[in-house]
Amino acid sequence: MIAKPHAYTLQALADRLGLELRLRAGRPMPGPVCRLAALASAGADALSFYHNPRYCQDLRHSQAAAVILHPRHETDCPTHCLLSDQPYVAFARASQLFARPALQQQGIHASASLDTDVQLAANVSIGAHAVIGAGVAIGEGAVIGAHVVIGEGSTIGAGCVLYPNVTLYHDVHLGERCIVHAGAVLGADGFGFATSGGRHHKIAQLGGVRLGNDVEVGASSTIDRGALDDTVIEDGVKIDNQVQIAHNVRIGAHSVICGCSAIAGSSVIGKNCTIAGAVGVINHITICDGVTVTAMSLVSQNIDKPGIYSSGTGLDVSGNWRRNIVRFRQLDDMARRLTRLEHQAVSGQEDPE
Amino acid sequence: MIAKPHAYTLQALADRLGLELRLRAGRPMPGPVCRLAALASAGADALSFYHNPRYCQDLRHSQAAAVILHPRHETDCPTHCLLSDQPYVAFARASQLFARPALQQQGIHASASLDTDVQLAANVSIGAHAVIGAGVAIGEGAVIGAHVVIGEGSTIGAGCVLYPNVTLYHDVHLGERCIVHAGAVLGADGFGFATSGGRHHKIAQLGGVRLGNDVEVGASSTIDRGALDDTVIEDGVKIDNQVQIAHNVRIGAHSVICGCSAIAGSSVIGKNCTIAGAVGVINHITICDGVTVTAMSLVSQNIDKPGIYSSGTGLDVSGNWRRNIVRFRQLDDMARRLTRLEHQAVSGQEDPE
């Protein structure tokens, strides 16, 4: 059976979110609220939210059952309000009330293959065909999806959710409440070879992978095991889809790595950084706390001051762009010619005007 | 048993492809045609095709059993011909005649796990260890590969093919005749957080994913579910491998997204666009119909005119490149100095020559 959608009275929503409910006089009390919607599309069955001034007009005309907003905007709202100092955070919490859990708690599926030496805490759920290796320990309430493979000696903290088709190699350690999306691979070999005479000799990757608490890893992302020491992802780090984290990288707490970015071996990213999508960071780089790197930039040198960093060129019509990239190859020459002209101009102006 | 290779007489090929067969006088009738090959490598057992003038010499010397070509090239062809106004399209259709189906129709494999509340139309095939959740409906003739996981309430249209190890989360809807390659993940959570005080609060992703008819999704590509509304891929869209489509993106009908491209949240791509490989599109971008973006470009502003767009620099020997990127950092300064020199030149020329 599919779970029924959730439904709440306004008062129940206020109670669960710990927000003050302010009823708009003359506005009828709505029926059960069963979904979350944007201001413009929310009807009387929906809760909405307001935090971005761009949607000011939508607020003034909203038909929502109620709107989560900052007290200073209460008078702009034609319908009932749930007051919050941080309406966007309150919206995030409200979204959880309407979420259908993607994986059902279901106990241990009969088709799962568990080694005899596995430790399961209370209320662990393990999906169909999952394979759990020797020495694995899984914490309370963790949900392991169908087809997940967990290698020897790995540990999964309480409250973790691993979606289907996740692969954890051996010695991969997850803190509490981590979420790992489908297809992600944690603990594959780092890409290490000793090259001699044009031949590449594989360096066994003897370290593991260690995730802190509240880490999220997106679909098809890969985090390699360390060569000698562990690859480390600190607490609260959020990693989007198709991100590649190489061996011995360390990502500081509460940093965000957006989709398709790649962090090469042994690089260290500070705390509270934002690495936008499709960014590359070469190996052995250090990035300090509080750095933002914009989309598709390449970080090829250390960054030791917080701030926003970029590389690349802007988009252009291809005809223009083609002419300009020819000039880019002549740029150093142009700079020298410019300097020479300036010197000539100065010497030509030696006579006072 | 492995399926035997297909073999056809020339007349059978002409009939199946609906093309006129023109026999070359004096050329013997070939035996069964059992493969498709390029002009230069095709022997008497192979069908070939000609549509690119670059291969004109290959055509003149081809040993193929027959060649699919435009009537105007018939006289250049030393062997039998199959005439087509669109020889490349005819070749595409011919290729299907020689394809070995990657997944065999096999009914429901005994090791598959189906919820009791699953609707299967006629001739559905489900591979080993597949896991099908509650409320799933699968259309006529669909082929679900081994190890595919389909979440609750998802629907699969008639004639779809899902290759092994595909993961569909709940509420993912595929039209008819979609093809999803191995390792693809549809419906993982969009990357949405409300950040406050340096902490990221997860926004539950309440929307789903909706694919039109005839959509193809490449291996290890990821299409995230929407935050409130669905992520939408319209009819006929072709998505290559390792493409990332973020939450609430919409891709217009018959657009093509090449390998390793990434489309960030809420961006809208028009119809009949071509996004080349490794392109990035930042979030909340709108691209109109009929746009081509060349490889590894970053789209960071809306595009409202059809055309070809690019970013980046051309490739260069690293020594030169290194000198030029230093100058790139001085480019605004160079532009100002150039303008100043021009002004000086004009004022220095005030005296008539």
Added chain:
Amino acid sequence: MIAKPHAYTLQALADRLGLELRLRAGRPMPGPVCRLAALASAGADALSFYHNPRYCQDLRHSQAAAVILHPRHETDCPTHCLLSDQPYVAFARASQLFARPALQQQGIHASASLDTDVQLAANVSIGAHAVIGAGVAIGEGAVIGAHVVIGEGSTIGAGCVLYPNVTLYHDVHLGERCIVHAGAVLGADGFGFATSGGRHHKIAQLGGVRLGNDVEVGASSTIDRGALDDTVIEDGVKIDNQVQIAHNVRIGAHSVICGCSAIAGSSVIGKNCTIAGAVGVINHITICDGVTVTAMSLVSQNIDKPGIYSSGTGLDVSGNWRRNIVRFRQLDDMARRLTRLEHQAVSGQEDPE
């Protein structure tokens, strides 16, 4: 049961690695050596190595049980030594002595699904829920992980290791001692369509994939099958995670392709090339032997001379960068204005100074 860590006497290490052991006089003989560690963190239970002069101070103070190093550095080492002309290669071989095999030899798991027409050589291991198609042949000592799917007619050479959740389509051929990491997909359809009237007609991909000996393929990498002929990866090629190799690509022997790079259709890369991370190579490109392409470069023209190649711009603070990319769009114009000024300066100097 988890395997116990390995432990060796110094003499056993010297024997296994074929290196000369030089005992440091006055230094006690260490107990069993059970791990490999960097110079600075190695204690008396660890073997270390020295090959990079940057760690010269670490060598002088190392507490390791023994250090692998070149004979010329023996006098700088306070502890026992293992002498090697190629200490980094010797370290690579030593790392194998301490590796825990990620997949245990275990015979054929009861839950694996093997077609009746499968050929298994001696000592093949097949993990839980693996699915092996008709006509597959697997060589001696190969280890097939849990949840691996191998399509019809594919062949796996002796000594190969396929990690969990790998998907091989039909007609994918691996040489000996190949390693394929979790989530990799070999043999999915190349991205080929005949487009007519805005509709894309799928071209069946009739070729296969062929890997030489000693090839390694990283996690979530994808190698598509060829359109008519095979996609070919030659001996000794090392491919990192999340790499995309399109149809009919050929990668020459002993080349290295780093993480997240994408090689488009029909491109040919020579032998002993190094393609750094996040590089793009457009289709129908030829790159000669011995080429290095630096991170995140785009190769959009043939390379016929060995050397190092790059594209892109350096990283900058976003404020500066934004001003410079505006100028990049004017670069051709700037170049023309510069040339004009130079002509003016020359004509203005016609009068002798």
